[in-house]
Amino acid sequence: MNNEDLQNIIGSWFPNPEAGNVSEVATISETEEGLVESTKTEEPVNPSLLEFTKESCQFLNITVQPELLHRLMSQLKSNSETNFDYLFCLSGVDWEPELGVVYHLESTIHRHTIVVKVKTEDRENPMFDTVCNIWKTAEFHEREVFDFFGIKFSNHPNLKRLFLTEEWEGFPLRKDYVDDINMVIK
Amino acid sequence: METVTINNNFKSEEYFINMGPQHPATHGVLRLILTIDGEIIKKVEPDLGYIHRSIEKMCERDSYQQIVHLTDRMDYLSSHINNEAVCLVVENALEIEVPERVKVVRTILSELTRIASHCLWWGVMGMDVGALTTYFYGFRDREMINDIFEETCGARLTMNYNIPGGLMFDIHPNFVKRTKEFITHFRAKLPEYDTLLTGNVIFQKRTKGVGILSKEDAISFGASGPVGRGSGYSCDVRKHHPYSAYDRVDFKEALKMEGDTFARYQVRIQEMWESMTIIEQLIDNIPEGEHKVVTKVVIKLPKGEFYQRVETARGELGVYVISTGTKNPYRLKFRSPGFSNLSLLNHIAVGGKIGDLVASMSTLDLVIPDIDR
Amino acid sequence: MNITENIQDWLASMMPESVASIVALVLVALIYLGIFAVAGLYLVLLERKVAAWFQLRIGPNRVGPLGLLQTMADALKLVSKELTGTDKADRFLYNLAPYFVIISSLMALAVFPFTQNFQAFDINIGIFFLIAISSIGVIGVLLGGWSSNNKFALIGAMRCGVQTISYELSIGLSLLTMILITGSLQLSEIVEVQKNGWLIVQGHIPAIIAFMIYMIAGTAETNRAPFDMVEAESELGAGFHTEYSGMKFAYFFLAEFINMFIIAAIATTIFFGAWLSPFGITESIPWLGVFWFLGKTLVLVFLMMWFRWTFPRLRVDQLLTLEWKYLLPINLVNIVIMAIIVWLNLTISWQ
Numbered sequence: 043m044n045n046e047d048l049q050n051i052i053g054s055w056f057p058n059p060e061a062g063n064v065s066e067v068a069t070i071s072e073t074e075e076g077l078v079e080s081t082k083t084e085e086p087v088n089p090s091l092l093e094f095t096k097e098s099c100q101f102l103n104i105t106v107q108p109e110l111l112h113r114l115m116s117q118l119k120s121n122s123e124t125n126f127d128y129l130f131c132l133s134g135v136d137w138e139p140e141l142g143v144v145y146h147l148e149s150t151i152h153r154h155t156i157v158v159k160v161k162t163e164d165r166e167n168p169m170f171d172t173v174c175n176i177w178k179t180a181e182f183h184e185r186e187v188f189d190f191f192g193i194k195f196s197n198h199p200n201l202k203r204l205f206l207t208e209e210w211e212g213f214p215l216r217k218d219y220v221d222d223i224n225m226v227i228k
Numbered sequence: 229m230e231t232v233t234i235n236n237n238f239k240s241e242e243y244f245i246n247m248g249p250q251h252p253a254t255h256g257v258l259r260l261i262l263t264i265d266g267e268i269i270k271k272v273e274p275d276l277g278y279i280h281r282s283i284e285k286m287c288e289r290d291s292y293q294q295i296v297h298l299t300d301r302m303d304y305l306s307s308h309i310n311n312e313a314v315c316l317v318v319e320n321a322l323e324i325e326v327p328e329r330v331k332v333v334r335t336i337l338s339e340l341t342r343i344a345s346h347c348l349w350w351g352v353m354g355m356d357v358g359a360l361t362t363y364f365y366g367f368r369d370r371e372m373i374n375d376i377f378e379e380t381c382g383a384r385l386t387m388n389y390n391i392p393g394g395l396m397f398d399i400h401p402n403f404v405k406r407t408k409e410f411i412t413h414f415r416a417k418l419p420e421y422d423t424l425l426t427g428n429v430i431f432q433k434r435t436k437g438v439g440i441l442s443k444e445d446a447i448s449f450g451a452s453g454p455v456g457r458g459s460g461y462s463c464d465v466r467k468h469h470p471y472s473a474y475d476r477v478d479f480k481e482a483l484k485m486e487g488d489t490f491a492r493y494q495v496r497i498q499e500m501w502e503s504m505t506i507i508e509q510l511i512d513n514i515p516e517g518e519h520k521v522v523t524k525v526v527i528k529l530p531k532g533e534f535y536q537r538v539e540t541a542r543g544e545l546g547v548y549v550i551s552t553g554t555k556n557p558y559r560l561k562f563r564s565p566g567f568s569n570l571s572l573l574n575h576i577a578v579g580g581k582i583g584d585l586v587a588s589m590s591t592l593d594l595v596i597p598d599i600d601r
Numbered sequence: 602m603n604i605t606e607n608i609q610d611w612l613a614s615m616m617p618e619s620v621a622s623i624v625a626l627v628l629v630a631l632i633y634l635g636i637f638a639v640a641g642l643y644l645v646l647l648e649r650k651v652a653a654w655f656q657l658r659i660g661p662n663r664v665g666p667l668g669l670l671q672t673m674a675d676a677l678k679l680v681s682k683e684l685t686g687t688d689k690a691d692r693f694l695y696n697l698a699p700y701f702v703i704i705s706s707l708m709a710l711a712v713f714p715f716t717q718n719f720q721a722f723d724i725n726i727g728i729f730f731l732i733a734i735s736s737i738g739v740i741g742v743l744l745g746g747w748s749s750n751n752k753f754a755l756i757g758a759m760r761c762g763v764q765t766i767s768y769e770l771s772i773g774l775s776l777l778t779m780i781l782i783t784g785s786l787q788l789s790e791i792v793e794v795q796k797n798g799w800l801i802v803q804g805h806i807p808a809i810i811a812f813m814i815y816m817i818a819g820t821a822e823t824n825r826a827p828f829d830m831v832e833a834e835s836e837l838g839a840g841f842h843t844e845y846s847g848m849k850f851a852y853f854f855l856a857e858f859i860n861m862f863i864i865a866a867i868a869t870t871i872f873f874g875a876w877l878s879p880f881g882i883t884e885s886i887p888w889l890g891v892f893w894f895l896g897k898t899l900v901l902v903f904l905m906m907w908f909r910w911t912f913p914r915l916r917v918d919q920l921l922t923l924e925w926k927y928l929l930p931i932n933l934v935n936i937v938i939m940a941i942i943v944w945l946n947l948t949i950s951w952q
Contacts, residue, residue, distance in 0.1 A: 182568070305676045581917075
């Protein structure tokens with residue numbers, strides 16, 4: 043299934059209640075060539091609550107709000123047209139200033155791939171929903187993300203540090219992590 | 229089965245056993261905390277991090293050529309394939325087209341690496357279930373491959389022969405001849421492996437019906453490589469997302485449906501046969517040409533995100549690069565196959581006996597530096 | 602006539618009768634002890650060389666010519682090690698346990714007929730004595746595990762004990778099958794009967810089955826691979842001899858090899874005609890019988906070593922299933938078949 047269809051199907055699950063309004067500020071609409079930014083347009087805002095982009099990426103990217111994450115993920119898996127049953131990469135990323143998680147999903151039946159991103163501005167206590175109950179591989183991956191970035195996952199069965207010892211302070215893969223002994227800065 | 233109790237005061241109760249970091253059966257520094265009741269395992273909890281070297285953080289300050297050198301310390305048994313993964317990411321991002329010669333040589337070396345890794349796996353698998361001699365036979369064949377690597381690449385284990393843009397130097401004139409000799413030798417020896425272990429009744433009783441993993445669980449746990457294929461999940465990256473010269477060779481994907489330890493064992497043996505077929509198809513027709521494309525000294529990837537998947541001997545390795553256009557990646561994540569394969573150890577070991585745990589773990593073929601990175 | 606009586610008569614010429622008998626006993630015991638303690642060490646070296654041969658390497662070849670002094674060096678090292686012990690271990694039983702094992706092994710060696718007139722004790726219940734003595738060794742194992750005050754050592758010891766006791770049944774029954782032909786438990790008489798052809802030939806089919814069962818059960822009795830889950834699991838759950846070190850550990854270790862020799866020697870005596878040469882070719886030179894006996898025994902020892910380095914291990918429950926559900930019924934049926942064959946005079950014999 044190509045990206046267009048995927049985008050339409052997935053986007054239709056989360057219709058944007060403000061879709062009918064005309065916006066006067068700069069809106070971003072997705073086209074094949076890239077992001078087009080225009081001001082004072084009569085085009086409606088994003089018809090879906092999700093943001094799609096394929097710019098500078100190999101796969102279709104979906105950016106989703108943290109509250110909708112679990113709903114989106116379970117629908118991605120259970121819906122027979124998308125059927126994303128193989129989560130093959132779960133990475134934490136420190137997009138300064140936000141912290142986020144990137145999920146790479148594939149369907150073993152339709153063989154299409156998609157990327158889901160979720161971000162939060164809260165660096166003190168970042169929290170997302172766990173997807174362990176959808177894909178069992180997420181259990182270890184989320185522990186790793188918690189270990190290195192400090193992102194907590196609600197309802198995780200066993201959220202504790204995986205690689206580093208329990209007493210370790212700080213979250214090493216964050217960009218603002220400082221460690222004079224272990225880090226060698228060139 | 230419960231242990232025999234002579235004294236009534238010794239009730240069977242659950243207790244913890246440590247299969248500690250130094251242990252003959254865990255291939256590397258892995259600590260497993262087992263909760264067992266008599267002979268039956270109730271829970272397996274891995275304790276990782278003994279060889280964690282924060283490779284991902286180091287990659288954020290290294291140039292791309294230096295990152296290649298870090299990758300073969302991860303899964304050191306498929307070092308060539310790991311290097312190839314990073315080189316492919318860089319080449320695809322910069323849209324460099326490498327010469328045909330490079331693609332074919334990379335494929336041949338990847339398949340030789342796969343055979344070498346499986347030889348070692350077979351030797352260790354026999355040793356884990358008690359046939360102590362298989363270790364030496366596996367290493368005997370692996371030594372021949374190591375000698376070929378030493379002559380061409382300069383090193384036996386951490387090869388670093390791939391660089392972004394091609395190969396570091398051209399192949400040695402003896403490479404083709406020695407590889408052909410090895411294939412002839414190994415074709416005669418591989419049936420010996422079958423006679424020693426595969427057909428042995430004791431071995432079959434130790435591995436059939438043990439550690440069963442269903443196909444849905446395999447997909448849900450993210451199993452890839454022989455672990456997934458042993459359960460009927462067709463996940464060969466070389467078939468579904470071909471890279472290098474895999475789209476022009478003809479080979480079958482080894483698939484078994486039962487999902488037990490014996491099925492995973494058979495998948496790996498079958499993979500060795502298929503690897504030999506691939507090498508035979510390519511070894512006589514290595515195209516002439518340059519052995520690399522000259523890139524800039526300072527490689528800067530364009531802004532964006534790139535993902536490359538390769539099939540190592542353990543499963544699917546993924547390299548995920550987020551670049552902001554500078555000479556170091558902003559974030560580089562390695563999706564290691566062993567990490568997902570380890571997460572299903574608890575699932576397949578619970579309810580079995582300790583001997584079953586050892587047998588199942590050796591078919592998962594874990595290399596701990598791959599998991600800990 | 603056997604050597605003990607010979608020595609006794611010789612000594613009687615020098616001292617009173619009763620003292621002569623005691624001195625003869627002690628002398629024979631010391632000679633046997635000396636020979637077989639050293640022989641045990643050389644069996645260890647043989648195992649290492651055989652293992653190396655299977656594994657495409659050389660084996661010990663530095664200490665002494667061809668590595669012949671290797672185990673001497675190892676024994677010296679073990680003797681000089683510190684004898685550690687745990688605090689809460691039951692001191693008396695802890696120290697006693699290794700002696701059970703080594704003494705029972707060495708005692709069994711006394712009744713073997715190495716050649717004509719070369720037998721330390723020729724008692725009329727030879728086979729029965731051998732089986733009984735090997736049962737005593739189990740006590741040592743259980744005592745060792747219990748007195749170590751270590752939960753894992755106890756489990757290991759119990760498993761080992763269960764295994765040994767179960768397989769003794771098979772050993773006893775397969776030996777019984779051959780006794781049906783000889784009609785006597787006395788070892789020298791068993792050899793006499795074999796002058797008409799080795800018992801494995803005389804008994805043809807049931808004898809061959811009995812021999813195969815005996816080899817399997819014998820390997821299991823001594824806890825050797827493929828039946829050594831108890832010891833291999835010592836990687837994980839500790840075998841019964843974890844708490845032992847130094848000389849006491851050496852006793853357990855040596856006893857395993859001497860047991861292996863005993864199992865092979867019993868098989869040689871019962872199945873393959875002890876010191877008799879194949880078709881009576883060297884009948885006229887009786888002292889060559891020692892070499893025949895040792896040769897046949899070493900072939901069987903080699904077979905047991907071959908098993909160890911080739912086969913994977915059986916799981917503990919598979920071990921016991923093999924014995925109770927397979928070997929024992931086959932054994933019982935075999936005895937009946939052998940009884941029928943002997944009754945109908947269908948044994949093969951010549952002259």
